[in-house]
Amino acid sequence: MSVVIKVENLSKQYRLGMVNSGTIKDDIIRWWSLLRGKENPLLKVGEDNDRTFVGKSDYVWSLKDINFDVKQGEVLGIIGKNGAGKSTLLKILSKVTAPTTGVVKSKGRIASLLEVGTGFHPELTGKENIYLNGAILGMRRAEITKKLDEIIEFAGVERYVDTPVKRYSSGMYVRLAFAVAAHLESEILIIDEVLSVGDAEFQKKCLGKMNSISKNEGRTVLFVSHNIQAVAELCTKGLVLENGKTLVYGNIEECIRKYHASTRGGNLDSLALGNRLERTSGKAIFTKIEGVKDGKESWEFDYKDEIKLHFEVVTNEEVENLSVYIALKHVFSNETITNIEQNVSLETLRKGEKIGFEISVDPKTIRPGEYKMYYALGKIGTKEFYDVIDDNVDIPMLFINTSGKDIHENVGFISISHNFKIDA
Amino acid sequence: MEKWTQIIKPKSKWHQLRLKEVWEYRDLILIFVRRDIVASYKQTLLGPLWMFLGPIFTVVVYTLVFNKIAKISTEGIPAPLFYLAGTTLWSYFQTSLNATSGTFVANAGIFGKVYFPRLVSPISVVLSNLVKFGIQMMMFLCFYFYYYFQEGSIIQPNSCILLVPFLIFLMGGIALGLGISISALTTKYRDLTYFISFGVTLLMYATPVIYPISAIPETYKVFINFNPISPIIETFRYAFTGQGTFSPSGLVFSFTFMIVVLFIGTVFFSKVEKTFMDTV
Numbered sequence: 001m002s003v004v005i006k007v008e009n010l011s012k013q014y015r016l017g018m019v020n021s022g023t024i025k026d027d028i029i030r031w032w033s034l035l036r037g038k039e040n041p042l043l044k045v046g047e048d049n050d051r052t053f054v055g056k057s058d059y060v061w062s063l064k065d066i067n068f069d070v071k072q073g074e075v076l077g078i079i080g081k082n083g084a085g086k087s088t089l090l091k092i093l094s095k096v097t098a099p100t101t102g103v104v105k106s107k108g109r110i111a112s113l114l115e116v117g118t119g120f121h122p123e124l125t126g127k128e129n130i131y132l133n134g135a136i137l138g139m140r141r142a143e144i145t146k147k148l149d150e151i152i153e154f155a156g157v158e159r160y161v162d163t164p165v166k167r168y169s170s171g172m173y174v175r176l177a178f179a180v181a182a183h184l185e186s187e188i189l190i191i192d193e194v195l196s197v198g199d200a201e202f203q204k205k206c207l208g209k210m211n212s213i214s215k216n217e218g219r220t221v222l223f224v225s226h227n228i229q230a231v232a233e234l235c236t237k238g239l240v241l242e243n244g245k246t247l248v249y250g251n252i253e254e255c256i257r258k259y260h261a262s263t264r265g266g267n268l269d270s271l272a273l274g275n276r277l278e279r280t281s282g283k284a285i286f287t288k289i290e291g292v293k294d295g296k297e298s299w300e301f302d303y304k305d306e307i308k309l310h311f312e313v314v315t316n317e318e319v320e321n322l323s324v325y326i327a328l329k330h331v332f333s334n335e336t337i338t339n340i341e342q343n344v345s346l347e348t349l350r351k352g353e354k355i356g357f358e359i360s361v362d363p364k365t366i367r368p369g370e371y372k373m374y375y376a377l378g379k380i381g382t383k384e385f386y387d388v389i390d391d392n393v394d395i396p397m398l399f400i401n402t403s404g405k406d407i408h409e410n411v412g413f414i415s416i417s418h419n420f421k422i423d424a
Numbered sequence: 425m426e427k428w429t430q431i432i433k434p435k436s437k438w439h440q441l442r443l444k445e446v447w448e449y450r451d452l453i454l455i456f457v458r459r460d461i462v463a464s465y466k467q468t469l470l471g472p473l474w475m476f477l478g479p480i481f482t483v484v485v486y487t488l489v490f491n492k493i494a495k496i497s498t499e500g501i502p503a504p505l506f507y508l509a510g511t512t513l514w515s516y517f518q519t520s521l522n523a524t525s526g527t528f529v530a531n532a533g534i535f536g537k538v539y540f541p542r543l544v545s546p547i548s549v550v551l552s553n554l555v556k557f558g559i560q561m562m563m564f565l566c567f568y569f570y571y572y573f574q575e576g577s578i579i580q581p582n583s584c585i586l587l588v589p590f591l592i593f594l595m596g597g598i599a600l601g602l603g604i605s606i607s608a609l610t611t612k613y614r615d616l617t618y619f620i621s622f623g624v625t626l627l628m629y630a631t632p633v634i635y636p637i638s639a640i641p642e643t644y645k646v647f648i649n650f651n652p653i654s655p656i657i658e659t660f661r662y663a664f665t666g667q668g669t670f671s672p673s674g675l676v677f678s679f680t681f682m683i684v685v686l687f688i689g690t691v692f693f694s695k696v697e698k699t700f701m702d703t704v
Contacts, residue, residue, distance in 0.1 A: 006428075014702060091701070095432060095539035098698035104432040118537040121459055123466045132459055135452040136538055164466075 002107070003069045004188060004220050005093070010066040010102035012088050012244075013059050062088045063244045066102070070237070072187075075214045075221045077235030077252055079228065079259050084241040086224050090192055093222065108187025111137050113178075115192070122166035126157055126176055129165050133180045147183045154209075155179035175202055182209050189213060190222045210234060232256055232332075257370060260397040275392050283319050283386040284349075284377050288312035291398065292358070299396040303368050303403050307361040312354065313344070313377060320348040323380035326359065328413075329372040331397070337371065337413045343380050367413050368402035442694065446541045456548035461555050475559050479515065483507045490634050497639045499667040500578050502571050509661045510633035512564045516557040517595045517653065518624055523549045524603025525620055528611045528700050535701060542697040543690070546604050550596045557592070568664060580666030587675075588663060591656050594678050598652060601685030608692035611700045627651075632658050637669050649674070652681035 063085045070076050080086050091097045093104060094112030119136045120129050130151055134144040144151075152161055155176040157168075165173060181189075191210070211234060213219050225231050231238070231252065238255030240247040248258040276285070291299040292308040301307050311324065327339040344357060373396075375389040389395055402410050409415075446453075483504050490496045491503040498506035524546040528535065531545050572579050610616045628634075631653045640648055648654050655674030662668040 091536075092432065096536060097701040099432065099434050101434055105428040106430045106432075107428055110430070112538060115537045119534050121463055123463045124459060128459075128462070132455050135449075135455045136534070136540055138449075138540065141451040141455075 002072055004072045004107045005070040005222075006103075006105045007066055007068050007093075008103045008105075010063060010089070010092065010104060011061060011100050012063040012085075012092060012097075013100040014062050015059055061244050063092075063099075063241075066241075066246055068239055068246070068249050070220055070222065072220055073214055073218045074237055075210075075223060075235045077231035077238045077255070078222060078224045078241065079231055079238060079255065080241035080247075083243075085244040086241055087192065088244075089241070090190055090222070090224055094190055106188060109138060109185075110188040110190060111181065111184040111186035112190035113137075113181045113192065118177075120165055120173070120177065123164055125164055126152075126161040126168070129176070130180055133177065134184070137181060137184055138186065139184060143185055147185075151176075151179045151183050154182065154205075171202070178202075178206055182206070182213070186219070188220045188222070190224075192224045207234060228256055228259070228331075257399060260370065260399075276387055276389070280385045280387050283317045284313055284315045284322055285387040286311060286375060286377065286389060287314050287354075289375060289389065289395065291396070300399045300401060302401050303409055304363050306363050307366060307398075307400075308358055309360070310356070310358045311375075312356045314355075315349045315351055315353045318348060318351050319379070319386065321346060321380045322349060322355075322386075323378055324357075324359070325374075325376040325378060327374040328366065328398070329374055330413075331370055331372055334372065334391075336374070341380070344377075364409075365415050366398075366400050367415060368400045368410050369413065371398045371400075371413075373398055442541060443543075443690070446543050446547070449541050449544050452540060452544050453548045453551065456544065457552040460548065460552035475556055476563055479508065479511055479560055479563065482511055486511075486634055496635045499636045499638060501661075501665050501667050502574075505567055505571050505579075505665070506636075506661070507634060508564050508567055509664060510657055512557070512560045513591065513595055513657055513660050514628060514631065514633045514653075515560065516553060516592070517599050518628070519556065520550045520553045520596060520599035521603050521606075521624055522621070523553065524600055525606035525610065526617075527604065527607040528696070529607075529617075532701075535697075543604070543693060546600055546607070546693075550600045550603075554592070554596070578667070579664070581664055582662075582666055584659060584663035584670055587659060591660050591663075594656050594675075594682055595653070597682040597686055598678070601682060601687075601689040604689035604693040605685065608689070608696040611696050627653075630654075632661075632668075636661075636667070652678045 066085075066089065068076075078086050078089065088097075090112065092099050094110060096112075119133055121132060124132060127148070130148060131141065131144050135141065152158055155172070155178070157172050157176055160168065160172065165176070168176070181191075189210075207230060210221060210223070214221050214234075221234075223231065223235060235252045237250065238252040239249045240255045240259045248255050273285075276282070288311065290297045290310050291301070292310050293301055293305060309326070313322070313324075315322075322344045323341060324344055325339065325341045328337045329335065330337060340359065342359060344355060349355070372391070373389075375395075377386040377388075378384055379386075486507040487503045490507075491498060501509075523530075527542070527546050527549075531542075535542065568579075571577060572581075606616065606620055610620070630647065630651050632640075632648065637645070637648060637654065637658050655671055655678050658668050659670055659675060662670045
């Protein structure tokens with residue numbers, strides 16, 4: 001199949017801080033170097049868009065050297081944490097802003113849906129807004145008229161087409177907006193986070209529609225979402241961005257795996273602490289949780305490896321009967337597959353005491369795959385929790401790689417020990 | 425060789441104005457015009473009423489201040505009609521310029537979400553303001569016929585009336601050209617906005633809206649003649665009343681000015697539209 005979008009060395013630089021201060025000076029620097037036929041000197045400065053430390057330069061690269069191409073009918077999922085550059089990439093692709101360097105080549109019309117209901121006017125009726133929104137998204141009047149009934153039916157607002165949309169419920173509003181976009185006759189559709197709105201039933205409908213857009217109509221979709229499950233279901237290929245750079249580009253399973261692996265473990269003493277303390281007493285907290293493989297931090301193990309987790313805990317008050325609870329959870333359904341509860345200390349621990357310990361699981365116990373982890377500290381035998389590390393904290397998942405030799409090891413989640421005896 | 429239908433690059437050549445693309449979006453222009461009109465009339469019942477009240481109060485004040493107190497000549501035309509003739513076309517210019525010069529700031533929300541040729545917005549503003557102008561024009565005509573049928577009226581319409589559509593076109597064109605130039609500049613140099621709002625008000629006094637060109641001393645006439653809007657207002661008044669000056673060369677000057685300012689404006693505008701989202 002032919003390539004319909006080709007992105008080459010795409011970069012975007014932003015200037016931080018006061019928008020207006022010094023721009024005339026910078027303008028003059030730019031003009032001067034352009035006059036002499038030299039490269040813009042300001043493009044040489046700039047640093048990666050890593051928000052965890054304060055940069056020295058006023059310029060940051062929101063995107064740096066992005067390369068990928070999308071074939072016709074492909075659904076590309078673009079994932080990455082907040083600030084990874086997803087939105088910037090979409091804005092460039094949808095021509096809202098221009099890149100600093102690089103080229104995007106495409107075949108066919110691109111319609112972008114960076115927000116549903118762009119340009120909806122509250123005073124206009126549903127029908128008028130369909131025309132308005134459709135035209136903003138690049139449809140001709142005649143095309144909209146042709147699809148009008150279909151759009152109204154998909155949105156399920158037949159009764160209210162002649163009512164101003166300011167009287168619509170928020171659900172109706174969103175449904176109408178998505179319906180217009182889904183019926184665009186563009187060869188390429190860019191969608192950003194629209195599925196976070198609407199009720200479950202409508203979300204399903206949207207996913208179904210997007211599926212049929214790519215599979216049946218052969219249109220290309222670029223899909224950005226935080227909903228990893230939706231990305232996994234819909235997309236064939238993935239692009240993971242981290243700090244404006246490509247982390248992985250390839251098949252979607254690999255992308256999701258690397259995306260989860262990219263979230264760092266390590267020091268937990270301050271990570272999302274506010275959130276953790278809101279829900280628990282904080283009598284004792286995790287300061288470090290890491291997977292250990294060959295003496296180094298790793299969250300990727302082989303099936304034949306012993307799986308070691310190393311913990312460091314500090315007490316903020318006197319605690320007795322400290323225990324640790326670990327659960328292995330299903331990536332999508334979040335159901336607990338198995339769990340461990342382990343006593344850490346039977347003695348009463350004084351305030352400010354630090355303890356390190358390790359838990360290891362025998363090789364060939366956890367089947368190849370990826371698992372969400374859940375950790376808690378508490379008092380043994382009770383439901384009193386001192387600290388809980390779950391989805392709300394950005395912690396790594398556990399990956400078990402397959403050895404690829406045994407077809408049965410990839411099935412299921414847990415190996416159970418068993419006995420065998422031939423009849424006497 | 426692969427055939428790409430669209431190539432996004434950091435910068436385009438200054439002469440790539442992509443006007444063809446604007447034409448492809450002509451349906452959107454019409455829908456925007458319709459939206460502006462419907463929305464402004466649906467919101468308030470008094471909306472259309474204000475369009476009459478505004479000019480009437482203005483004319484009353486002008487008559488008192490400039491005619492009765494300052495005693496500026498109106499070339500024998502009844503003062504209210506004289507001022508109304510001036511302000512009707514002027515206010516079209518003023519509202520169009522004010523609205524188009526804020527294009528980027530006013531539309532930042534929608535421009536940040538979706539792409540369409542940005543020129544669509546200012547063009548539709550200039551077109552939808554025509555409706556407001558039409559309403560005020562009707563009011564002007566009511567006054568006009570009232571004074572026309574008065575005894576001893578010196579009002580003499582002449583063939584220049586045929587030029588009126590062209591005058592409106594010139595006004596819209598100049599407002600659009602200036603407006604998009606200013607809107608492009610204000611995205612970069614914000615303080616310009618303040619200058620513009622009082623600049624337009626002051627410009628009115630450099631335009632024969634409240635006085636005829638004939639009342640200007642020779643020494644200052646050159647300034648008024650350099651104002652490309654002067655011939656338009658003066659011709660408009662001359663066409664309906666037969667009083668004042670009609671200068672074909674002045675209109676040629678206005679037309680040339682319109683072409684130049686539209687061209688410069690489009691160049692500026694299309695340069696800014698690609699990256700303004702990063703600065704607004």
